[in-house]
Amino acid sequence: MGDRLTQLQDAVDQLAQQFVACIYFNSRHHDLDKLGTSDAIRELKPEEQRGDVEPIPPEEFKSGQLELARDLIYKEQQIEYLITTLPGIDNxxxxxxxxxxxxxxxxxxxxxxxxxxxxxxxxxxxxxxxxxxxxxxx
CATH class of the missing domain: 1.20.5 (Single alpha-helices involved in coiled-coils or other helix-helix interfaces)
Known part of the structure; x- marks a missing residue:
């Protein structure tokens, strides 16, 4: 049982890391479009620009999001499987x-x-x- 618990803990840790990777990808590679008509994109002076956002083409961005979503779903399914194999679930x-x-x-x-x-x-x-x-x- 200890081995299963270790596997489960590792999988949960990996899922948390994947969430962080998803947030990083989305915040780093999004485009700078306006979300609403009243929104404005602030122009940064050259000394203020830190290069935090590196927009990528929309197709590539969506493809990256899809791949990250699939990885999250796969990891969640792995966690579900590990939970069902723990002893005592149905007893x-x-x-x-x-x-x-x-x-x-x-x-x-x-x-x-x-x-x-x-x-x-x-x-x-x-x-x-x-x-x-x-x-x-x-």
Whole structure:
């Protein structure tokens, strides 16, 4: 589950970065047209111009917006998929508690097997040590 949560967090972080990229693209490459009849574009003196806006052709601007929108939709779908794969989405609290109990029982069995294997390992190592010691003594 931790891996899924990490993937989900990474995807959300990437989505936030994509939002910033969209805002940057739109603010940097828009044209300087008026939105309404009462709007006026202020003429900047050469020393005031910072070059913040670099208009691009309308077709290229729309194409860039479309590509960014597709990327956002794709990332959102990826996030939705990751959310649906998280455990417990369709389970009630009782189901989750039962599943946890089952996992605890499996853990107890695995720990008992580990303890048994560890004892067997110690026994075998002791026998091996005896054999090695007997070989050295001639």
């Amino acid at each position: 009630s609290e009782e189901d989750q508690e039962q599943y946890i109990k089952e996992l605890e029982e499996e853990l107890k069995v695995a720990e008992a097997q580990f303890q048994e294997a560890s004892k067997e390992k110690d026994t075998i190592l002791a026998k091996l040590d005896e054999i090695i010691q007997s070989i050295r003594r001639p």
